[in-house]
Amino acid sequence: MPDKAIVLSSGGIDSTTAMAIARSKGRDIYSLSFRYGQRHSVELEAAVKIAKALGARVHKIIDIDLRQFGGSALTDEIQVPKHGLVKDLKQDEIPVTYVPARNTIFLSYAMAWAEVLKASAIYIGVTAVDYSGYPDCRPEFISAFEKMANLATKTGVTKETLLKIETPLIHLSKAEIIKIGLGLGVDYSLTLSCYDPDEKGRSCGFCDSCLHRKKGFAEAGVADPTSYYSLGSASA
Numbered sequence: 001m002p003d004k005a006i007v008l009s010s011g012g013i014d015s016t017t018a019m020a021i022a023r024s025k026g027r028d029i030y031s032l033s034f035r036y037g038q039r040h041s042v043e044l045e046a047a048v049k050i051a052k053a054l055g056a057r058v059h060k061i062i063d064i065d066l067r068q069f070g071g072s073a074l075t076d077e078i079q080v081p082k083h084g085l086v087k088d089l090k091q092d093e094i095p096v097t098y099v100p101a102r103n104t105i106f107l108s109y110a111m112a113w114a115e116v117l118k119a120s121a122i123y124i125g126v127t128a129v130d131y132s133g134y135p136d137c138r139p140e141f142i143s144a145f146e147k148m149a150n151l152a153t154k155t156g157v158t159k160e161t162l163l164k165i166e167t168p169l170i171h172l173s174k175a176e177i178i179k180i181g182l183g184l185g186v187d188y189s190l191t192l193s194c195y196d197p198d199e200k201g202r203s204c205g206f207c208d209s210c211l212h213r214k215k216g217f218a219e220a221g222v223a224d225p226t227s228y229y230s231l232g233s234a235s236a
Contacts, residue, residue, distance in 0.1 A: 002028045004119035005166070006110045007056070009033045011046030012193045013213060014125030014169055017181035019054050021168045022123045024184055030117060031059040032110055036102070037067035037075045042201040046192040053190060062109055072099040073195070080196040082206035094133050095208060097195055103136035107145055107165070114163055115153045123166045129173045142167050174216025182222065189225035202229040 005027040007019040023029055031051040033044055044061055051059035070076035073096040081096065103124070110122045126137040135141065146165040150156035156163060169177050181188065193213040194203035203210050205228040217224035 002026050003121065004028045004030060004114075004117050005121040005123055006030050006032055006114050006117070006119050007123040008106055008110055008125070009047045009050060009059070010125075011043040011050060011191060012125070012209075013174070013181070013188060013191050013216070014127060014177060015047075016050050016054070016125075016186055016188070016191050017177050017184075018123045018125035018166075018168055019050065019056070020181055020184040020186050022121070022166070023054055027121065029054065029056040030113065030119065031056040032106075032113065033059070033061045034064055034106060034109075035061055036064045036099070036105075039074055039080075039195070040197050040201075042197050043192050045201070046190055049190045053187060060113070064105065066099060066102070066105075069100060073097045074099050080204075080207050082196075082204065083208070083211060094135065097208060098134050101136070103134075103141070104145070107149075111149045111153065111163065115155050115161075118155060118161045119163075120161055121164045121166050123168070125169050126167055127169045127172060127174075127177070129171060129176075137170075139167070139170060142170070173219070174212050175219035178216050178220040178222060182220075193226075198229045200229070202227045204229060 005022045007022055007029055009015045009019060009031045019029060019031065033047040035044060048059060066075045073080045078096055107122065114122055128138060142165050149163045155161040193209045195207040195209050196204045203226050213226065214224055
């Protein structure tokens, strides 16, 4: 029987590529997304399509209201920053699009589901190269969470199932991620990266995530299939 893997899916490039990698390793995919009070629901619509396209056995969407805490441009009345060029992004600061403790919360839910399923892995598409500046995307955080997960669960304590947090993209650039995904048959037109899409689900073209997305496709030498409602440069 194939090993089971939980894949955290945001509907974006990285999580979708991580799911394709898990599938390429012969794992049964259990996709997990969250309605956490983010600005838009179109990323969840993308996640549903991706789970179906990549053959996930189950796709769950969990409701959590992180708007109760706020503190992020994605969950609060804080404007999403827009830039003209990737080089304008301040790499030494934690962006206001950081959602406090989001990956810790998401991984905790995934850990609980993994224990019930006796899954041996959780895949998360974090990357530290085209770095978002988020503290919960760092290798140190992932290592610490994995250790905690195997101390916190019955299956970990009994050694019935030791849980591995898989981060296959963590040392890759966006262009490298896109190339790997294309090699695995990923249809990136299904994905959405934008922090501030319009009511039609089109991407803004100027937020941090859009700029990294455009730069990634440009450096990969591949046409960007994204529909933008604004056109901006993705030059470095």
